[in-house]
Amino acid sequence: MCRDDRIEIGFLLFDGFPMACLTSVIEPLRAANEIAGQETFCWTLLSERGQKVRSSAEVGFDAMRGLLDHGEVDILFLLSSPTSRFENSSAGNAALRSLGRHGTILGGISGGVFPLVRSGTMQGQPVSVHWCYEAAFEAEFPDFDARSEVIVRTATRYTAAGAAAGFDLALHLIQDRLGAEIAHEVACWFQHPMMRGAGVRQQVPSATQPETGDSLPPLVARCVTLFGQDMSEPVSIADVAREIGVTPRQIERAFKRATGKSPSHYYRAMRMKAARQMVMYTADPIPEIAASVGYSSAAPLVTHYRAAFGLSPAEDRRRINRFRVEGNAPLPSV
Template identity: 30%
Template structure:
C-alpha cells in the first residue's frame, strides 16, 4: 500500500474575507514548507463555484478551483469576513455538513464559525468568533459553547477571531503537526534585525510566554551571528548557562540540540540567499558560516534532499509566481 500523502490545507474563501486573516494563516505554512527538510502539507485556495472573490479591501483572488465537499484527507480552512449572514444558504450548509464529516480537521477564521454553527456542526462544541460578533453569535446559537479565548479547539474544530488570533492558532497547529522548532521558526519568519525586533517584542521575543528566556536569548544570538557562528560553549557563556543546561533546554523546548538548530537556521538563510540573490554558492557559504560551497552543499542536501543549485532553477509547486 503506498504511503498516505500529507493532508492538504484547503482555504475556502468567502466574499468579504480579510487579507490579513488569510495571510496570517497561510504564511506560517509557507515558511514551514520552505524551510522543512521533511515532506509537509501543501495548500490550495477554492471558492464555492470556482469564481474569483473579493476581500474586504477589494483585492480580487482567483482560486485554484471550486470547492468539492466530498474530498477527503484535507484540513479545511474557512475564511469569511463581512456580511457572513448573507453567505448562509441551504446549499452551502449542506456542503459544509458533508465536508466537515470528511475533513481531518476544520479551521474557521474570523466570522466563519457562524457558517459552521448555522450548519449545525458546532452544537455541543466550544467555539469563538470575531469579537464584534461574539454577542450575536452566542444569542443565535445557544447550543454552542461560546468562548472569548483567542482561539478554541473542540474536537476536530478550531475557531478564532481576527488576524493575530489566526496566527496564534496556526502556530499552535504547526507545533502539533511538525514540532516546536518548526513553529518557532515560523513565528520568527519576519525577523531581520533581531535586536530591534526584541525591543519591539516581536520575533523570538513574542514567544516569551511559551519558551524560556534563555532559549530565546540564545536564538537571537544565533540570528545575529549567522556569518560567524558561535560555538555551543560560547552561546552558553553569553546566556549565562552551562553547555549541558542549554542543551537540555533546547531539547525540551525545540526537540533538538543547539548545534542542530543553529545549522538549520544557517541553512535556511543560505536557501533564502540562493533564491533571492545572485551571489555565488561560495559567497553564500561564507555568509552563512560554512568553510566552502562544498561543505554548505553537503549540509544542504542532508536537510532538504536537493542541492542549493536546484533551488535557483526548480519551480516550487506551492508558489505560483515569484512574489
C-alpha cells in the first residue's frame, strides 16, 4: 500500500488486455521513483474478483485485489480489449461510479475506454479512441465525443490511445508531480523521443502514402476526409469533386500518384477496414455492419470483404473468436 503522500494507481485488468499498455505506464513510473530517490508512485493490479487475468499475449497476471476490495486509489486505469465486460456488470459499473464520485480519477488505455464508457462514468467527457477501434466505438457509442488525439485529459478523466500514448501519459504524471527535468530524464532512459501532449493526433496508416510514410497530398487528404465523414451514406467521386471544386479526373490522377489505387478502390478499402473493426470488436449483426458502411444489404459487403481479407465477415468473426481468451466473450457470427 502507498503511504498518504504517494500517488496510488490502480490498473483494472480484464482478460485479453494488451500487456504493453500496462508496462508502458508502470515502467516510466518505476524509473521516476528511482531517479527521484523516493517512492512517489505506487501501483496495484486489480481484477473484477481478484482472479488471475490473462493478457492478449496469453501471459497470466495475478491480481493483488478485487475491484470491490480496492480501498482507495488516486487514479484507476482500465486495461482491456474492446469486447471486455464485467461478469457482474451491475456491481462492476457501480463500483466505478462510486470511485468517480469519491474523487478517484478514472481512465482507460486503448480498448479499456470501452468498458469505461459502458460503466456510465464518462457522460459529457471526451474520449481518446485508438484509430483501429474508431468504427467499433462509433457504432456502440454514436453520441460520444471520440477524439483522435493520443491523450485526452480532463480534471477527472484520462484516456490514451495505445501503449505509446500510455507512456506519454505516464510522463505527464511524472512532470506534474516531479517536474519536467525528471520527466525528460525518464524519457531518455527509455529512448522515448518526445512527450506528446493534448492535441497531438494519432498517426493513422490511411493518412500516409504506401511504402514512404509521407503525408498524403492535400487534395487526396481532403477526399479521404470526405470519404470518412459518414460511411453509412456513401458519396460518389463526382460528389467529392464538386465539394472540393476539382474534376473527377484530377482526383483519379492524384490518388493513382499518391496511393497506387483509384479513389473508388481506396474508398472501398476504407469501408472494409471500418467493417472489419465492427466484425472484430462489436456484437452487431452482419446486416447492420453492412448498413453502417453504406451497403443496402449484406451480400455486396460479403463479396467485397472476402476480396479484401480472404474470408467472409462471419468466417472472420469465428476465426477471431478462436483467439479470445477466457472471459473475453465470443461474438455472434451471424
